[in-house]
Structure formats: C-alpha cells, structure tokens
Amino acid sequence: xxxxxxxxxxxxxxxxxxxxxxxxxxxxxxxxxxxxxxxxxxxxxxxxxxxxxxxxxxxxxxxxxxxxxxxxxxxxxxxxxxxxxxxxxxxxxxxxxxxxxxxxxxxxxxxxxxxxxxxxxxxxxxxxxxxxxxxxxxxxxxxxxxxxxxxxxxxxxxxxxxxxxxxxxxxxxxxxxxxxxxxxxxxxxxxxxxxxxxxxxxxxxxxxxxxxxxxxxxxxxxxxxxxxxxxxxxxxxxxxxxxxxxxxxxxxxxxxxxxxxxxxxxxxxxxxxxxxxxxxxxxxxxxxxxxxxxxxxxxxxxxxxxxxxxxxxxxxxxxxxxxxxxxxxxxxxxxxxxxxxxxxxxxxxxxxxxxxxxxxxxxxxxxxxxxxxxxxxx
Ligand SMILES: NC(=O)c1ccc[n+]([C@@H]2O[C@H](COP(=O)([O-])OP(=O)(O)OC[C@H]3O[C@@H](n4cnc5c(N)ncnc54)[C@H](OP(=O)(O)O)[C@@H]3O)[C@@H](O)[C@H]2O)c1
Numbered sequence: 001x002x003x004x005x006x007x008x009x010x011x012x013x014x015x016x017x018x019x020x021x022x023x024x025x026x027x028x029x030x031x032x033x034x035x036x037x038x039x040x041x042x043x044x045x046x047x048x049x050x051x052x053x054x055x056x057x058x059x060x061x062x063x064x065x066x067x068x069x070x071x072x073x074x075x076x077x078x079x080x081x082x083x084x085x086x087x088x089x090x091x092x093x094x095x096x097x098x099x100x101x102x103x104x105x106x107x108x109x110x111x112x113x114x115x116x117x118x119x120x121x122x123x124x125x126x127x128x129x130x131x132x133x134x135x136x137x138x139x140x141x142x143x144x145x146x147x148x149x150x151x152x153x154x155x156x157x158x159x160x161x162x163x164x165x166x167x168x169x170x171x172x173x174x175x176x177x178x179x180x181x182x183x184x185x186x187x188x189x190x191x192x193x194x195x196x197x198x199x200x201x202x203x204x205x206x207x208x209x210x211x212x213x214x215x216x217x218x219x220x221x222x223x224x225x226x227x228x229x230x231x232x233x234x235x236x237x238x239x240x241x242x243x244x245x246x247x248x249x250x251x252x253x254x255x256x257x258x259x260x261x262x263x264x265x266x267x268x269x270x271x272x273x274x275x276x277x278x279x280x281x282x283x284x285x286x287x288x289x290x291x292x293x294x295x296x297x298x299x300x301x302x303x304x305x306x307x308x309x310x311x312x313x314x315x316x317x318x319x320x321x322x323x324x325x326x327x328x329x330x331x332x333x334x335x336x337x338x339x340x341x342x343x344x345x346x347x348x349x350x351x352x353x354x355x356x357x358x359x360x361x362x363x364x365x366x367x368x369x370x371x372x373x374x375x376x377x378x
Contacts, residue, residue: 008128017077019057031107040373041147043099043126056081071352094125100150110135119153157330157338160188162314174198176244181208198239232260247287254283258300276301284309345370
C-alpha cells in the first residue's frame with residue numbers, strides 16, 4: 001500500500017532562538033525517471049546528525065511540549081550561538097544523513113530495484129517513513145543483509161576507506177586514531193588489520209583498551225594514564241605513523257600527537273636543527289566530540305599541519321570508478337569489516353522524548369541508536 005504522505009522528523013530554530021523538534025507530513029509523489037521510493041526501515045543516529053538535530057541548543061533547557069499523537073520537544077539556543085546557525089534560522093530542517101529500506105515504487109528505468117533492500121544517503125533526511133532517491137545513489141545490498149545491517153553503509157565505512165585513501169595519497173605508512181573505540185574506530189581497526197596498515201588507537205579508558213585488543217588491535221593506548229605520552233612515542237616509533245585522524249577536536253590531543261611524532265623524527269637526526277625534524281606530520285581533525293578550542297603547543301617542530309577533513313569531500317577527489325569499487329567493497333562487508341553495532345532503536349515519535357535524546361546525546365562507546373521510521377520490525 002502506497003501512502004499519500006511521508007512522515008518526517010523536522011528540526012527548527014526560530015530567529016529568536018527557540019529549537020523545536022516535531023513530526024511533519026510531506027505529500028508523497030510517484031518516483032520520476034530513474035528514481036525509487038524507499039520505505040525507510042532503519043537509520044542511524046550519528047554524532048553529525050545530532051549537530052543538525054539539536055544545533056547549539058542548551059540541552060538543559062529541553063522540554064517535552066507535545067500532546068498525545070503529536071510529539072514535540074523544545075529548547076533554548078543561547079543568543080551567543082545564534083550567529084553560527086544563522087543560515088538555518090526559521091527553516092524546517094529534515095534530519096538523518098543515511099539509512100536503509102525497501103524499494104516500494106520505482107520510476108521508469110529503475111524497476112529492477114523494486115522490492116530490493118537498499119542503503120542510501122539523502123540530503124532530505126533519512127528520519128522519514130519514505131524517501132525518493134535516485135537509483136544511482138542507492139547501494140543495493142546482498143541478499144540476507146537486513147535494512148538494520150545496511151543502515152550505516154555510507155558514512156562510517158566510506159570514512160574509514162577514505163582515510164586510507166588520504167594516507168596513500170599523502171605518502172604515509174601508518175596512522176594514529178583518537179576516540180578509537182567509536183563505531184568508526186572499531187571499523188578502522190578491522191580495515192587496517194585487513195590491509196596490513198599499522199594503526200595506533202587512542203582511547204580514554206581501560207575498558208576501551210580491552211575492547212579493541214579483543215578485536216585484534218596491536219597498539220591501543222589509554223590517554224588517561226600517566227605514561228601515555230611515552231607510550232604514544234613508542235607506538236609511533238614502532239609503526240612510523242606520521243598521520244593522525246582526530247575525532248575529539250577540542251583540547252590538546254592533536255598537539256600531543258604531533259609532539260610525539262616530532263620527537264620520534266628528531267631522534268633520527270644526526271645533527272641538531274633549530275627547526276626540528278623535516279618530515280611532515282599531519283593531523284586531520286574530523287570530529288567535534290569536544291567542541292572546545294583546539295590548542296597547539298610549541299613543541300611540534302616546524303614540519304606539521306592540522307586541517308579539517310570531511311569524507312564526502314575526500315570521496316569527491318576520487319575517480320568515480322574508485323568510488324564505485326569502495327561502495328561495492330562496503331556492500332560485501334556489511335556483516336564483517338563494515339558492520340555497526342547498536343544499543344537499540346526508537347520509532348519516529350519515540351526519538352522526540354527526553355529519555356531518547358538523553359541516551360543518544362551521550363555519544364558513548366557501543367551506544368549508537370537507530371531510528372525505525374516505520375516502527376521496529378517493519
Ligand atoms: N569528518 C567526517 O567525514 C566524519 C565521518 C564520519 C564520522 N565522523 C566523526 O567520527 C566520530 C566517531 O563517529 P561514530 O559514529 O563512530 O561515534 P560513536 O560510535 O558514537 O562513538 C563516539 C566515541 O567517542 C568517544 N568520545 C565521546 N566524546 C569524547 C571526548 N570528548 N573525548 C574523547 N572521546 C570521546 C566515546 O567514548 P566514551 O564512551 O568514552 O564517551 C565513543 O567511543 C564522530 O566525531 C563523528 O562526527 C566524521
């Protein structure tokens with residue numbers, strides 16, 4: 001049965017700084033040539049989705065203001081943060097970067113996908129009962145892969161693969177990764193083992209060290225122990241890492257890594273140089289887990305760089321055939337290398353509760369959640 005509307009989650013910030021999260025109906029139109037209509041079954045809540053969903057709201061002000069059958073959550077965005085989100089003020093923003101579902105209608109030229117399970121990315125938001133997607137933007141998943149298994153097929157898997165593309169393009173042979181017990185970090189660990197690329201994983205607890213070691217990781221360091229800087233230097237010396245991907249962003253982790261790399265390179269010099277070691281050391285900050293200032297100390301030498309990094313921009317640098325081969329690799333690895341773990345899920349209405357928002361905003365290890373836009377088990 002094809003519905004006449006799609007129900008979707010909408011986030012709005014009014015010009016005077018009121019955030020409101022609600023559900024909204026949008027008329028469904030039949031897919032056009034080369035398009036399919038996907039009944040969305042599962043979509044992950046990733047840290048980047050939270051940035052869009054909640055914006056810079058003060059989470060302590062969030063309140064449930066809905067009435068039965070019409071859930072609404074509201075909160076206050078501090079006036080000082082409004083400038084950063086000026087371009088979205090007053091607009092209804094749909095949320096959810098990616099998801100998976102079943103093709104329930106197809107336009108001319110896309111009939112081969114009817115009834116198939118596909119993963120997709122959508123700028124229109126995946127927290128919706130239905131989405132119209134260009135067939136070429138769908139990733140057909142192998143038989144036996146459920147929408148739940150395919151829900152995170154784009155963002156994290158392609159990010160790990162693009163990290164290795166950056167590593168190769170820039171001539172590094174090993175890498176350091178922070179917040180490494182994340183869903184992405186566990187994936188990167190499996191991928192690096194598969195590729196034989198040395199990886200130094202930095203985490204922030206003993207449990208997270210154990211978690212990655214159980215998954216075969218060789219170099220896992222706990223940044224909270226006193227001898228962390230020494231252990232980091234040893235691991236960098238052993239692996240030869242001159243590249244790091246830092247998901248934390250705020251604070252001084254990027255600086256600590258650069259300093260350790262610089263020390264290792266300096267130890268190799270036979271003569272003193274006031275400029276330090278000439279080997280270039282690069283940290284890409286690719287996450288905002290700590291939104292505070294990024295602090296770089298002066299012990300990093302001269303040959304260093306810190307930059308931003310976004311998967312979709314990296315993907316755009318690659319040859320379309322390479323992109324296709326990376327996507328095929330993800331599709332075949334969804335139950336192994338590129339598998340994601342979830343702590344649970346919510347239907348569209350349940351997401352708009354303080355209990356659900358409280359859980360997803362923890363961004364904690366192995367605590368990723370799904371949205372089930374058509375209900376769990378649909
Ligand atoms: N730039 C890009 O293209 C791109 C693409 C994909 C993902 N990302 C980023 O990749 C990161 C990981 O994503 P994910 O989906 O794998 O996340 P996830 O599974 O939700 O895991 C988040 C991890 O970060 C840790 N963490 C949270 N806050 C931290 C902090 N302040 N300092 C250190 N560790 C912290 C958590 O550890 P605890 O349990 O100790 O809290 C947890 O292990 C996110 O920052 C995401 O935005 C970026």
